[in-house]
Amino acid sequence: MYWVKDLKFDANGLVAAVVQDWRTSEVLMLAFMSAESIEKTLETGRMHYWSRSRKKLWLKGETSGHIQSVKSVAVDCDADALLFRVEQVGGACHEGYRSCFFRQVEGDGLKVVGEKVFEPEAVYSTRKG
């Protein structure tokens, strides 16, 4: 995949990835990817990210089972951001929502507007990792 080598990785070796539901076009999450996580994603067809907090490669759904299967991949004009359309199992957000962007600005505050699709306690307490 020559185009992966041509991406403009930042000082930490990462590019931003926007993840969108392939059917509804809802934006599910934003995360960061290393060259290795991009290669793993392309190889397996399942989204892998670089966790900036845990400083490790991360298969989305490893713990929760909420995997994301890749349907298409696009590269932006500056070659420093990627857009993935995916089929999402369960919810993208570890707080139980379909999208991580479940809070919307209303007036001076934030209001929960996203759809809750699972209970985090039920999902994360019964699995390892």
Add this chain to the structure above:
Amino acid sequence: MYWVKDLKFDANGLVAAVVQDWRTSEVLMLAFMSAESIEKTLETGRMHYWSRSRKKLWLKGETSGHIQSVKSVAVDCDADALLFRVEQVGGACHEGYRSCFFRQVEGDGLKVVGEKVFEPEAVYSTRKG
């Protein structure tokens, strides 16, 4: 706007912003925002970004006229990414496409799949800035 203060800005004082067409849900671009650019955006209703290359606040459309009017704003679970739904005048991409994500991965390469909506030469040669 108390929630702006609660955002988790990175080491450079930035958060990532995903920008989506409010009617079609097409993802138009990804850019970075400082606290100041978020406040300017909320005040004026027009997208302002932080240019990492030029290291300055930037009103989208300043040169091209291709402004983005904010329709809604969402914050992600980690409070380090924003999602804006906007009405886009012209195209978001400086290369003349409606979306910056106009190249899609096909096989081992990239293919232009995005809609070209203006000629960059015509737009950027007749205006200052």
